[in-house]
Amino acid sequence: MVELVLNVLLVLASVLLVVLILLHRGKGGGLSSMFGGAVSSQLSGSSVVEKNLNRLTVFTGFVWAICIVTLGILLKV
Amino acid sequence: MLQAFAAAFRTPDLRRKLLFSLAIIAVYRLGAAVPGPGVSVEAINSCLEQAQAGSQRDVYSLVNLFSGGALLRLSIFALGIMPYITASIIVQLLVVVIPRFEQLKKEGQSGQQKLTQYTRYLTIALAVLQSTGIIALARSGQLFPGCQQEIIPSESIWTTVVLVIALTAGTAVIMWLGELLTEKGIGNGMSVLIFTSIAARIPAEGGSILQTRGGVVFAVVCAFALLIIGAVVYVEQAQRRIPVQYAKRMVGRRMYGGTSTYLPLKVNQAGVIPVIFASSLLYLPQLITQLQGDETGPVRQFFENYVIDQSNAVHVALYFGLIVFFTYFYVSITFNPEERADDMKRYGGFIPGIRPGRPTAEYLQYVLSRITLPGSIYLGIVAVLPNFFLSITQQGANQNFPFGGTAVLIMVGVGLETVKQIETQLNQRNYEGFLK
Numbered sequence: 323m324v325e326l327v328l329n330v331l332l333v334l335a336s337v338l339l340v341v342l343i344l345l346h347r348g349k350g351g352g353l354s355s356m357f358g359g360a361v362s363s364q365l366s367g368s369s370v371v372e373k374n375l376n377r378l379t380v381f382t383g384f385v386w387a388i389c390i391v392t393l394g395i396l397l398k399v
Numbered sequence: 400m401l402q403a404f405a406a407a408f409r410t411p412d413l414r415r416k417l418l419f420s421l422a423i424i425a426v427y428r429l430g431a432a433v434p435g436p437g438v439s440v441e442a443i444n445s446c447l448e449q450a451q452a453g454s455q456r457d458v459y460s461l462v463n464l465f466s467g468g469a470l471l472r473l474s475i476f477a478l479g480i481m482p483y484i485t486a487s488i489i490v491q492l493l494v495v496v497i498p499r500f501e502q503l504k505k506e507g508q509s510g511q512q513k514l515t516q517y518t519r520y521l522t523i524a525l526a527v528l529q530s531t532g533i534i535a536l537a538r539s540g541q542l543f544p545g546c547q548q549e550i551i552p553s554e555s556i557w558t559t560v561v562l563v564i565a566l567t568a569g570t571a572v573i574m575w576l577g578e579l580l581t582e583k584g585i586g587n588g589m590s591v592l593i594f595t596s597i598a599a600r601i602p603a604e605g606g607s608i609l610q611t612r613g614g615v616v617f618a619v620v621c622a623f624a625l626l627i628i629g630a631v632v633y634v635e636q637a638q639r640r641i642p643v644q645y646a647k648r649m650v651g652r653r654m655y656g657g658t659s660t661y662l663p664l665k666v667n668q669a670g671v672i673p674v675i676f677a678s679s680l681l682y683l684p685q686l687i688t689q690l691q692g693d694e695t696g697p698v699r700q701f702f703e704n705y706v707i708d709q710s711n712a713v714h715v716a717l718y719f720g721l722i723v724f725f726t727y728f729y730v731s732i733t734f735n736p737e738e739r740a741d742d743m744k745r746y747g748g749f750i751p752g753i754r755p756g757r758p759t760a761e762y763l764q765y766v767l768s769r770i771t772l773p774g775s776i777y778l779g780i781v782a783v784l785p786n787f788f789l790s791i792t793q794q795g796a797n798q799n800f801p802f803g804g805t806a807v808l809i810m811v812g813v814g815l816e817t818v819k820q821i822e823t824q825l826n827q828r829n830y831e832g833f834l835k
Contacts, residue, residue, distance in 0.1 A: 329561050332436065336568035343571045344519055346578070347512065379575065386568060390475055393436040 325396055332389040339386050342379045347372065406825060413824050420584035423576050424595050430476040430572070431469035431596075435565055437558040438473045438537075442548035447471060449546050464806060467596030468603075473537060473550065473562075475569040478529055480592050483574050484679050486521035490514060491732070522574055523567065530566035534559055585824075586817035593675065594813040597806050624807055627781060631811040634777050637666040639770050641763070646747040662743075662750075664767055667774040668734055671812030673725035674782050677718055678805055681706065719779040726775035727768075736763035782808055 408414050434440050466479025494500045494514070503510035536542045537550045538559070551558065573592065580588030609617045640661035647657035684702045705713040740760035749755045753762050782804040 329436075329557070333561060333564050336564045339568045340523060340571045343575045344523065346575065383572060386572075387430075387433075390433060390436055390565060394434055397437060398440070 325393070328389055328393050328396070332386065332393065335382055335386040335389055339379070339382045342375065342382055346375060346379070403825070407821060410825065413821070416583065416585050416824070417821075420580055420586070420591065423580045423584060423588075424591070427476065427573065427576055427592055427595060428467070428599060430569065431467050431474050431599075432472075433475050435473050435475050435477065435562050435569075437551055437553055437562055439548070439550060439552050442550050442552075443472055446543040446546035446548055446550065449543065464600065465593055465596055467599040469596075470533070471542070473533070473542075475565055476573055477533065477566055478526055478570045478573075479596060480573055480577060480589055481679065481682070482525040482529060482570050483518070483522045483577065483589065484675060485683065486518045486525055488676050488680060489521060490518045519574065523571060526567045526570035527563065530563045530570070534562055534566070586813070586820055590671065590675075590809075590813040591817065594810055594817075597810055627804060627807045628811050630777075630781055631808055632815065634667050634774065634781075635665075635670075635812065635815055638663045639666070639766065640664075641766065642751060643743060643748045644751055646749075648747055662739070662763075664763075664770055665774075666770055667726075667778060668767070668771065669726045669729040669774075669778075670816060671809050672729050673722050673775070673778060674805055674808050674812075676725045676729075677721035677782075680721060681714070681718060715783055719783050722779040722782055723775040726778060727771060730767065730771050734767060736760040736767065739763055778808070 407417065434443070465481050465484075466477060469479060470477045490500070494504050500514065503513050533542070534551070540546070540550075542550065551562070577588030577592055580586070580591055582588075584591075605617070605621075608620060640663055642659060642661050644659045645657060648655045684706050705711055706717065737757075737760045740756060740763060743749065743759060744755040750759055750762065753759055784804060
């Protein structure tokens with residue numbers, strides 16, 4: 323029963339996490355900033371939206387990690 | 400040297416950046432050690448032991464290397480940054496092919512943003528594909544050929560679905576970590592993460608060489624690694640300095656300009672990106688054939704024999720060719736001679752003996768394309784050569800192995816770039832740097 327709940331929670335958290343991360347402005351991050359060269363950190367004064375999004379993503383990430391670790395422990399024991 | 404480190408930590412904003420980067424790296428490594436839900440750690444461990452004892456060809460050596468050994472453990476960060484790299488290559492190549500993408504790229508900032516967004520969507524799609532493929536392999540027991548243990552004990556389809564979703568989310572998290580690292584840390588996030596993964600494997604791999612092959616081979620391999628490091632640093636720092644003369648200008652009552660400087664053109668303007676791209680592109684056919692599933696089909700046989708097998712001459716030639724191609728491709732994307740010439744003209748600069756404007760752009764292009772040729776060939780040779788030597792000294796070794804050309808190239812390149820970035824930050828405060 324606990325396992326099922328955790329599984330459902332994990333799936334929900336994963337999907338939410340992916341959506342949240344995709345919502346972030348890809349600030350020319352990653353490889354694509356190597357590309358196109360001068361995509362300097364333009365209006366990098368992170369807006370309120372971005373700040374809240376960060377907070378929400380970190381929170382979801384925590385839930386996600388806790389789900390995975392607990393599931394791992396449950397299945398192992 | 401140590402003093403410079405201390406200085407770096409005494410500077411508050413630099414210290415914050417360094418600590419942030421270290422924290423991200425720690426999270427990344429931690430995630431690489433956490434097994435995915437429903438994966439049996441015991442079975443994986445015993446299978447890994449078996450795989451190390453036997454000298455069978457590692458199906459996933461490259462991805463495994465790029466993910467720091469997380470792939471074969473089926474941890475939540477199993478896929479590493481590979482999907483993101485593959486996605487960016489695909490999008491950048493599509494820019495040349497699809498007119499709409501080209502238009503977006505020319506649009507500047509907002510267009511670039513859109514392209515980045517497409518890359519991120521594509522990353523998630525690729526992550527779903529790849530995680531499905533790998534879990535299917537693990538289920539059918541092909542991930543560790545010859546190992547009898549059940550890696551995923553539960554038979555239900557539900558476990559598989561959860562695992563696929565969790566791995567996809569893990570890839571998204573890695574992507575985000577990389578972006579955060581680029582934004583708030585030191586260096587380029589993606590390459591720093593690759594660097595971390597490769598570096599994490601070195602002690603274990605070195606130990607296993609020392610144990611299985613003995614001290615002499617170990618010493619030879621180490622000497623080779625040092626040699627490659629020397630060669631890489633040598634070329635990485637090489638540059639051609641084109642003299643630029645600035646005209647004198649009067650602004651108000653002040654006199655500006657009149658100085659003569661130079662425009663540095665690096666021999667290897669592209670850095671390590673071509674190597675990363677070439678090796679990831681060579682991995683693509685593997686992904687496709689693996690998704691196809693049919694094991695004995697002629698297409699798959701062909702790919703396995705010629706493209707995937709790393710001791711094959713076709714593979715080596717292909718790898719070399721791709722590195723040369725991507726060097727030119729990447730240089731053409733990052734360095735725009737016309738823009739440079741325009742900038743120079745605007746500030747009253749000129750190259751002695753060459754008219755400003757279009758002739759200058761043509762001259763820069765001329766020099767650049769000639770200087771890149773040895774650069775690209777050098778890069779290719781350094782990446783490919785160890786292939787030959789290592790296959791002489793020991794069977795089954797390949798360039799994806801941490802001491803091989805590709806890995807060392809990536810590590811040294813990323814290390815140099817990151818240190819340079821730290822140094823420019825440090826130079827804002829005082830002049831004592833890492834590199835003298």
